[in-house]
Structures are given as structure tokens and as C-alpha cells.
Amino acid sequence: MKKYLLIPLLLWTFTSFAQSYVPQKNNSHLKVKPVVDLQAYAFDLRDVKLLDGSPFKNAMDKDAAYLLVLKPDRLLYRFYQNAGLPIKDSIYGGWENQGLSGHTLGHYLSAASMMFISTGNNEFKKRIDYIVHELARCQQARKTGYVGAIPNEDSIFGNVEKGQIKTSGFDMNGGWSPWYTVHKVMAGLCDAYLYCDNKEALKVVTGMADWTFNIVNPLPDSLRLKMLNCEYGGMNDVLANLYAFTGNKKYLDLSYKFKDEFIMGNLAKQIDPMAGKHSNTNVPKAIGAANQYELTNSQSEKTIATFFWNTIVHHHSYVIGGNSNYEYCGQADQLNDRLSDNTCETCNTYNMLKLTRHLFAWQPSSTYMDYYERALYNHILASQNPEDGMMCYFVPLRQGTHKIFSDSFNTFTCCVGSGMENHSKYAESIYAEGKDGSLFVNLFIPSQLNWKEKKVAIQQQNFIPETNQVKLKIISKVPSLFTLKIRKPAWCKTNAVIVVNDKPIKTETDANGYLTSRRHWANNDVVTVDLAMDIYTESMPDNKDRIAILYGPVVLAAALGTSMPDPVYGTPVLLTDNKNPVNWVRRVANKPLVFETKNIGKPNDVQLIPFYKMYNQYYSVYFDYFTNAAFAERQTTYEAEKEAQQQMEKKTIDVFRIGEMQPERDHHLFATERSYTDEAIGRMGREARSQNYFSFDMKVIPGIANNLLLTLIGDDKDRKFDIFMDGILLATQDWNGGVTSKFYDKLYPIPADLIKDKTLVKIKIAANYEKTAGRIFGVRILKD
Secondary structure, three states, X not given: OOOOOOOOHHHOOOOOOOOOOOOOOOOOOOOOOOOXXXXXXXXXXXXXXXXXXXXXXXHHHHHHHHHHHOOHHHHOHHHHXXXXXXXXXXXXXXXXXXXXXXXXXXXXXXXXXXXXXXXXXXXXXXXXXXXXXXXXXXXHXXXXXXXXXXXXXXXXXXXXXXXXXXXXXXXXXXXXXXXXXXXXHHHXXXXXXXXXXXXXXXXXXXXXXXXXXXXXXXXXXXXXXXXXXXXXXOHHHHHHHHHHHHOOHHHHXXXXXXXXXXXXXXXXXXOOOOOOOEHHHHHHHHHHHHHHHHHHOOHHXXXXXXXXXXXXXXXXXXXXXXXXXXXXOOOOOOOOOOOOOOEOEHHHHHHHHHHHHHHHHHOOOHHHHHHHHHHHHHHHHHHEOOOOOOEEOEOOOOOOEOOOEOOOOOXXXXXXXXXXXXXXXXXXXXXXXXXXXXXXXXXXXXXXXXXXXXXXXXXXXOOOOOOOEEEEXXXXXXXXXXXXXXXXXXXXXXXXXXXXXXXXXXXXXXOOOEEEEEEEEOOOOEEEEEOOOOEEEEEXXXXXXXXXXXXXXXXXXXXXXXXXXXXXXXXXXXEOOOOOHHHOEEEOOOOOOOEEEOOOEEOOOOEEEEHHHOOOOOEEOEEEEEOHHHHHHHHHHHHHHHHHHHHHHHHEEEEEOOOOHHXXXXXXXXXXXXXXXXXXXXXXXXXEOOOOEEEEEEEOOOOOOEEEEEEEXXXXXXXXXXXXXXXXXXXXXXXXXXXXXXXXXXXXXXXHHHOOOOOEEEEEEEOOOOOOEEEEOEEEEEEO
């Protein structure tokens, strides 16, 4: 049995100003308190400590180490540059060197603030104070109240102020989602104030809000709504928070300027608007609406938040709790054909958990925490490499896929930024305090709560699912009267009871799904609850024969090795008419949380482990039921496809493995700034965003019929691009996609006069229609 170090209450006094955005009793930073009748409150993040004994503690430790490796002056590079101040270090790579420059610094402020509270390591506080002061210097130099690092930001926002607005989904006046980046910086400053009491941060963010007011408030609704066609992050949320901090209603009113009609207006009418919409553009809007509801009691905002949560969780989410494919939602309850290497953008779930915490405060139901647990274990925790702390942008769910993790210094996508925060705050929802003074135990993670109001500490010692027993130890100098409420998870199907000092006590299950008992709790009381865990399955909403396998709170994944499995022979399917997994999944002896299938897998049985442990090999999370006849037909089709590929090889004059470094050099590839490589199903591809292009050389044979072949993928939708050969338009390709995770070859005959007397031509793929060109996963020149 593992031993846990008891953290003395006297050591929990390193700071006295940590708070929480989710409603909390006696939040000293709020001049405006919530006006709605809240049923549960968050604890100070500093009052809950993770103990050793769970992968969550490891994830937090790895994240803390990574945060301390990053250099503030590198994150400040373009802030200095845009303010005309001396630059102190080089800029980081990835998105920090592109149009979202500055967003990472905002996330870093948030993550470091919460990590300081969670760990007590003063190095985080030093970095926060330094960054905030440097931002203040930049703000003073600019003299407008604004501070930022976005390329061409003065032109972008200057045109907005003039009413000259050109927008699309992620472009505003030539800038990449500029309000999104502004929000991240403002949110980071708010966190530095809220968690670390940095008053200079409040001054800087207030200056940014005043600048925002000057830019946005004069706009007529027609232009304001046009502006909101471009992703704007959680601007409504951060401005509502600033109203709560300052009491200045100007910021609350301004928060409503960031309210659109095409999403939020429909949500207020309880219409699902998400089909074809970018998921993470819209989750922050619902968080902002939740915040506004708490501050105003506006029922419209409450409807937006609750209806959005129910829509995403119950109609657009995969088994791991994440949502979206290639960042977008599809039709409600239509997920079967949306499995790819780009499912479940991690930012989406980062934001969904924020929204869930608000809704739980209004109605503390186990339903909310069932979702929270599912997403926390199986998406957020699973998105981090447990060895080095690096993060996933997407958490792929295609059968036979693998995770791709960020680089320490050359990625900095949105999900690296939110990932920094994710692993700093696992403690924030383990416990909650009821309006009536009760204690909710929501998550079963080794931790200790310092409940100052009751002068009680609660030590949670076990980690579920490694054990099926919740174990709490009460630490109190005198007996304390309160109602203990332990979540009865949806995955536990037995009649669980609370046991105190090995004696069952009267236990009720309340209407919200919590096991409850009210009594005077004494020092060293040991509380246990056995939560039975079984193997069970969940099917796709639109395909009962495609299932995932779970054990208690965790999704299990099949370990498929370090080489990409063959798309037919290597990805396991289940050949059985018996769909009860208890009959064909067994535990592996002496290996905790390791299972295996028995006499059901085709091409072979597989070993199953928790998805959060899967990081260095290929895997499948979803499995298909097959009959023997259906599997034989699948193999026959695949063999025919392989034969067609062999015939293509015989006709090939030149082949270009686009997206790979050496082949791109060999074919003299040239790409403009917004052309990117990407991987799908083990193949690299390349695309060009609107008004960009890439070009390359290909061999031809004059005097015979030549054809250009481009390989596209069914996952990509709404693409249109021109194909040029030596400057002459060869074809215009409209591509609206096909079957997910299936490649398609498109053939373009080459006129004989285009290659007369030539052995080499230059192909150009140009995005000339405000749409993306590609992705292209292969190029060939073929003879008839």
C-alpha cells in the first residue's frame, strides 16, 4: 500500500490571494459579485494539492518543468518590436513567428499564475511580475492603451476603427484572428491579477479594454457583426471579468459588443448552429455568456451556455469527450464517417471544461462531472506526452493512428498554449462547496483539500481506476458537522454506500447523483466507497457496430506497435455475434489496467491499455464488428486497390512525395508563407491558404500522352484551386471531399503543345478563390 505525505495545514499559507473565476465564496478580487442563486462554489486553487500516486501529478510536474525552460524575453520578442523597444532575445518558432504571435505569452501568464498557486514555487511569480512589467513598458511606449505582438496590428485595428472591415473565418483585414490573440493576452493579465494579486496587470489589461472600447464601441451594428465573422476568442468573457474586477459597467456593456447572431442568436433560440462550424471559435462564446449570466441574471445568456453544452456533449462529442474533426463540427449525431488523424482539437475540450465548471455551479449535477471526468482523463491527460510534457494539437481517433506531439520551441499552436494551462490546474474541480455548506467530492484523484471555513482537511488517497475504492481521510482538531457528497459515477452500476471506519453508514443518493451522508466528522475518520468498475462499450450514435471499449472512467485503446499498421490487415476488427465485452475482454495478470481481447480480434487479438497511457505507438480507439464474409469482402477490395497501384507504377514517368523534405528539394519546391505540410494516414501532404501557392518541377516525356495526377483526401471539404503548368492554366479543381480517411486520385490530361520539346515542367498550385488549395498528398506524371 502506498504511503502519502500528509501536508500540514500550517504550510498552506504561502499566499493569501489565490482566487477562481468560477463562483467562489469571499472572492476578494471581485467588486461585482454574482447575482444568481448559485448552488456550488469553487475552492481556491491554492487550497487543493495533488498528491503523488496519479498520472495527473506527473503531468503537472512535467508541465511545470517545461514552463521553467521557456524564456520570457523570447515570448516578448514582438511585443518589444511592435512597441519600438530594444529586443532582448530571439523569437520562438511555429505560430509565435506567424500571425498569432503573442498568444502564447497570454497562455504562459495564465499557466504560470496557476502553477505558482499550485506549487508555491516563487520562480513562477518572478516570471509573472517580470512579464507584466515589460508589457507595461510596451504599453507606455505605444501611448494608446494597446499592447500586442500581432504582425501589422496597427493597420489591422486602425482600419477597424475607420469602419473598413474585411473578414472571413480566420482573417480580419489581413490578420490571423487578431481579436483571438488580444483575448489571450488580456486573459493572461487577468490571471496574473486574480491568482497572483499583480495590480500592475490589472492596470495594463484595463488600458487594453479602454483601447478596445475606443475601437469597437463606435461601430454600427452592421460593421460590428461583420467584424465578428472572424474568430474573436473569448472577448466577451474577459471583458465581463474586467467588469467584475473593477465595477465599471462600461466593460460589461462592451462585452456584449462581442455577441454575434449567427451562432449566439441561434443558441438563444435553442437551435443547433454547429454543423459546418469551427468548434473552438464558438466554445469561448458560451463561456462568456455563462459569465454574463452570473453577473446579470440574463436568461438569454443562460440558455446560450446550457444549450450549447448539451448540444456539444450529447450530439457532437466522441468517446474521449473531445469534439470536432479538422476543427469543425459536422451534422449532429453523425460521427461515424468523421474519424481521422485530426479529430478532437485539444483547445475545444480545454474550453468545454471551463464551461462545465460554470454550469456545475448553477446546478451541481453528477452529469456535468461525469462528462468532466471523461474529458479530463481521456482527452486532456491523454494529450500530453508523460515523458517530456509535450502536447497534442489534435488527439486522433482514426483506426490505426498515432499521436503527434509538439516541439518544445518550434510549434506553439493554440493547443500548446492551452496545454500549458491544462496541466497546471487539475486540482480545480476535484472538490466543491455546496451552498448549504456541504462538500462535493467530484473527481477521484489523490489530493488534499484545506477547507479553511470548516477548519478541516480532506485527504483523498486512492486513484481510480487503479483501484475501485474511493478513500478519504478527515483531518480536524474537533468534530465538524457537514454533509459529504461523493459522486456516484454513471459507470458504476452497483448500489454503493459510504463506509466510515469500516462500518457502513446510512447513505442516500440525491437527485443530482451524489452519495450523501450528514454527520459530525471526527479527526482520522476514514471514509471509503467501493465503486464497481466493469468493461463496457459505447457505440457511435450513427453506427451501432462501431464501438469503443471502456473500463470505469477510462477509454481503452489497442496497442498496435511502433510501425503504422496496414489499413486492412493491421487495424483490428471484432469478429463476433456476442457484443457483450465481458465475454471477450480479460485482464492481464500482474499488469494493472492492462487488458486483452480473447478469440475475437482479426487479424489478431490485441492488448488494451488506458488511452492516456498511449503515446509512443499506433493505436485504435474505435473497433468495428464484422462477420467473416464482410471481412473477406474488405480484403478483396483492398487487394484490387493494391493491384491498381501496381499498374499505376508501371505508367509513372515521375513521382513526387510531396510534403517530405528531400523530395521537395529534389523537385525544387517553392512555397509562399502560408503553405503548410501535414500528415494523414502516414502520408505527408501540402496545402496553400487563400491567395498563396506552391510550385515544383516534374519530368515529362514529349511526343506521347502525359497526364498529371494529384492525390487528394476525402477529409478536406470546400477547397478550390488553380493548377498551372509553366504559367498556363491547366485546370481549376473544386473539391468538396469524400469518405473520411480515403485518398482520391484526380487525373488531368496534359495538352501536347504544353510539353512540346520539354522534359521538365513547373507545376503551380494556387489558392486564388479565398479557399485553401490542397491538401495534395502525391503528384505523378503518367503516360497512357
